[in-house]
Amino acid sequence: MKSVLQDIVFESHYLISEFTLAALVLFLVLMSIMMDTDRFKTVLLCFTSFVMLSSLLMLVDQSAAIEKGIFMHMITIHSYTIYFKAIIIVSGILAVLMYFNVKKKFELEPIMFIVTIVLGLNFLISSSNFLMTYVSLELVSLTSYALVYRATAKSSEASLKYLLYGAVASAILLYGISLVYGITGTLDYGDLSAIARDGINPASAIMLTVATVMIVLGLLFKIGVVPMHLWIPDVYEAAETPVTAFFSIGPKVGGIVALLVLYRSVGTLIGYETMAVLAVATILTGNLPALWQNNLKRLFAYSSIAHSGFLMLAFVALVGTTSLGAMNVYLLIYMIMNFAAFYMVQLIESKGEEATLNSIAGLGKSQVVLGVFSVVLALSLTGLPPTGGFMAKLFVLTSFWDLSSVMNSNVFWVVFLLAIINTAVALFYYIKIPYYFFFKNVGDNTEIYVSRGKKILLALITILLLVSFIKINWLIDLIGMFNY
């Protein structure tokens, strides 16, 4: 017993990044009670993002613990997960920074919740035991429900829906885990993979299949993959814009990497073909309703479902061909694009009304920088050159192509074809944004004011999206820094 305690104390320094985040959460709780948060908004936001940034840098320490089961084999750091943790933390930082633009009275709770979710997600993708997986997933989920709630009718409806769907998803996951435990007597990924290798008797195998389907469904809920995507549009629309932006990256990365860790450490849970079909179904489910959206946040919600589909394609290609490249690049560029998109939504919302397509009609004529930004962003989200979005899609599709030619099954070719044709479908709704910006005449809505600093920021993001096409090497070098 003593040695176990010793181990835990000794191993703590590997998780210094997570502990920093945990300390930050506690600190924010205290501050929210003690301080006039609205007055110290700038200080608090800067401090929070600074601490999160330092926790990002502390991830370096984890490279020493790679593939060592620590904390009684509850946590295993894999060489490939460190990068995803970095992505999650960066998306958290960006979401926190977006609060600078939120006009109404500043409260600290959302910031606190975002940090908590980042913490939970980082534990989720380090987990090597189903118990740990479940606990960290619940940490993420419960905080998310609270984060969506904003005391308006729309958001209370959305957060209740989210809670109900989420609770069911959690229950399914938990049921799956309990079945696994019942059949195998263990929750440890390493033990399970040994059992999977040695084979189990056919009767249990069927039960185990049921259990794995349930576990995968539970995780798909976080990623927003069909059939677990129903919560996304309402929640994205109702949540505050920084929160929506964060939801479109953080939890998705958490979910998909948790799934990746399962596939890599335990074994293939659900076959590639089924996953590929789910992926393309997700792309369609996202793209088709998006065609009829007028509310920009809802439009981006459906677009994010479609992007989840692409992420799943990258996932299938990844587990099939063991090349991480495509998913790493896709996530990084997707993060840039999505935060850019929601930043635009935020600028439009600064008029004080919901961001709809009608509310941007004709704006491109007076706000040229915003207009050009919207064009490049739409191209990038569609996946057209010369933007990073094209490179991201190109990498996903090439690695999926490689998988298809190895597997040589017609299902894969059909999936590939549908996925690529969806680029054209996606164009139909993304192009509406520059279309409304430039082609529509200015309605009776008031102009928006974009300060010089914001214009420079928009120009920088535009350049970033273009540079990530021309100099994709730089992004890849950047990603390389986090791969050990």
Added chain:
Amino acid sequence: MNLLSLIIGLPLFAILLVLALPESKAQLSKWVSLGVTAVQLVVVLIIWQSFDETKAGVLTLDSFQFVENYEWIKFSLGSLGIFSADYLIGVDGLSITMVLLSAIVMFIATISSFSIKDKVKGYFALLLLLNSAIYGCFLSLDFLLFYLFFEFMLLPMFFLIGIWGGPKREYASIKFFIYTLVGSIFILIVMIGLYSSVFDPIKTAVEAGLAPSIDAVTSGNLEVLYQMVHTGELAESKFVHTFGLLHMSDVRNYIPNAIFSTDTAITIFSYSPRLLAFLALFIGFAVKLPAVPFHTWLPDAHVEAPTPISVVLAGILLKVGGYGLMRIGYSIFPDTAAELSWWVALIGMISIIYGAYNALAMKDLKKMIAYSSISHMGFILLGVASYTVEGFSGAIYQMFSHGFISALLFLLVGVVYDRTHNRMIENFRGLASKMPFYTAIVIVGFFASLGLPAFSGFIAEILVFLGSFSSETLNGLVPRWMVVVSILGIILTAAYYLWALQRMFFGKYWVKDESWTDKLSDLTTREYIMLLPLAFGAFLFGILPGLAIDKMSASVITLVDHLNQAIN
């Protein structure tokens, strides 16, 4: 001197200049654009003059001219090999005529754009962007680079039609965008497949440790490399995947058993992947060309586009389709392209006849000319399907000649439209007595387009017919009856042009709206400057075809040899 990069890069710099102009000096952007196109024209003429006709290009990089080659992207994908793309541009006999055509048409389109009144800066910035993308497309020898420029032509066109176009401009611009994008997606699929199947032998030789650097790779090294690849000695992680178009047209550069290699065991729905690949490329470029049944975006786009944009669209952009088909479709998939030759020729024939019939029925003069473009583009398909030197020369010549003639015709329509804001054939009669000089140039344009001897269109069509007619006995790819039916298309062409001429220009002067009479003055100096060079070009290349044919013949012979080797 990096002349080609200068041509591509100059407009991009000019865009910054145009955007930086203060609103009060917005009119200056016209002169900036004109200056850019003038410099481009001069540079292109220098290239044209110093072009070495004996160097074939097409398959080997050494015989391309003005080549610029820089590494663009390269990184390892672990077990999947190495991803690489180059900034590789050069010119050969297939592209030199297109480059000259682009320079002339862009120059004239810029002059024509001087009549644009609102949002001048935005218009010229987009026109310059389009300009750069066009040259990029014709000069790229790397598929990724080509695709970049190919897609990048869409966006400026979308806005140029959508903002400065006619009443139904929004519909037309979106239709144009979606059609071309769907087409380009088919091209993207093939690009991805080729990328994963083809390796760059030179870079791979370096990776495999056969040579210290790219420059030091000898042909001996390559022999060793091909041997290693053949025996499967080379680890998969050592393969440097490439987008190089020239590497793709050499069967030795395919990774054994890769999906697009000729020996592949893979089938997709029991079709050979190479067959499907050519089909996809064909559809992609046929949308751009456009060939029936992918043509419906073109009349809408033309009708709504402002005159200069119609000129660029018909004069240059359509040629990208034909050029891409030769440079990419036929060079890389000569074996399966031959299997589909019958269908390609059939679509060519249908385009010729169907386009002409539609033109006959049109009441709008611009729409009539748009359909005549579709009809003329059919000749390109008929020519390339024949796998003969005459057919290919004719196809390229048709693109070149149609560039002059269609630009001329759309400018001529613009003359009437600018004055009356109407261009329905039935609303005018006897314009010859009112605008004699205008009518004279119209007659030249119409006769050039219907393929009268002494004009460039005649040379192009006769070459295409010669090539496709001999195809049945030479290689049996194009049946003779298709050629015969296509020749009948010329009668239809003559019919719609002469009929339009008779209805609009001859007879007693009459216009639907009396107020137009004052506006219908004869040509202005600016219009002469635009129209005469084009008319002269159509005439010059009609009586001295050697001027252009000599430039391309070495390349065409090399390409056709390459094609015929693949089918024998």
